[in-house]
Amino acid sequence: MIRLSVPFRQALARLVLPLLIAASFGLMLLGKADTVIAERARVALADFLVPVYDVLSRPVGAVQDAIEAVRGIADIHAENARLREENARLRRWHDVAMALEAENLALRAVLNAPAEPTPGFITTRVVADTGTSYARSVLLSTGPRHAVRKGQVALDENGLVGRVSEVGSRSARILLVTDINSRIPVQIERTGHRAILAGTNGPAPRLQHWAEGSQPQPGDRVVTSSQAGALPAGLPVGTVRQGHGGVLEVELAADMNRLTFVRLHDFGLSGILPPEQVARPEPRRRPGS
């Protein structure tokens, strides 16, 4: 080790803090100027931490399930009655759906129309909630040799959750629809009018930019729109409701408080990405390459 005189060493120690503060400003500039470096560093850290989270989040999930089970026992009676009623209702809908499907098939046969291709999907586990009060995102453990690509759409069992914004070798980050940088083209299911779903960092994103005279009404169902080829049309998003001050918000169908598994849909669309993500989505990999 190099021997330094005591006053010199003290002076050096006093310099460290200002130097590091300057370095922080430097990092801020660097992060603004070159988003690729920041993204690479984030992806590398996520790849490193995801196996740890993968192991740690399992017992957490078990405890969550146990708490849920105890809670469930308390109102099991009411729940049972509700499910019975719902089951009866759904059985009627099932009959209707079967009849409609048969009719649809018959009509397709008459028209010789090709069936809509069923999109493939990958199911992945959410292992970490990296949300702060300024940004909302979650980390996925994808495992090695995955086929996850940037821009893919993530849904839980009920509806849209977000889009893949970063992909590592065994991890991926989803920018949630509640994030302030998230903009999703949507349409009102009833009327077909288009709008933009904008995140606010709060639990309910807002509706913006609808055409004049086509104001969405509270209670309307909101689905994704295929505008600009960013998303496939018709994925469930949520229902419109009136927020504070008359702002139109969307109550999300997805359960954002309890994301455990998400489906990543591979629609093969070259989508637009949120403004923060400057990189173009990667082209779809051809099988066998």
Add this chain to the structure above:
Amino acid sequence: MAVGLPRQTLLQRLDTAAHEAAPAALAVVLVIASCLPPLVPGQPGLIPSAAPAAVFFWTLYRPRLMSPLAVFGLGLLCDLLAAAPLGLNTLLLLLLHGIVLTQRRVLARQSFLLVWIAFALLATALFAVGWVLHAALAFRVLPVLPPLVELGLVIAVYPAFSWLFVRLERTLQAA
């Protein structure tokens, strides 16, 4: 001054290094753990970060165990993990470290309540600066409510973290 002291063996040196790294290591573990899904399902993104409490506590009572470099590393971890603008948390934590360093001779002798109030004031100032920086880097006005809620949680949870850190400090002293 190491003059006159017997030279440390490798094991002793490892032991010292482990002691000196323990506070920072605990802070890193707490920051990583705060991203785990919450035990009781609740609002996501509202698990308060342990970083401000850790930097405040160790800078106040054992500044040798929380060097500026460790603070910088901790901030960088927060930035990368939360996909925040790079350098933002590092700057905020370094500012906290610097301010506490200048006031520690007065603050370290006060009662827990006063220290807690000092932490609350510093954390509020820090969150205000953080909000301004976030807004400046994003070129837009950001909602105020989520950071306010997080600030409240960070302040409310400080006694728990403080208790944990006191435990670690006693263990370090005893060893």
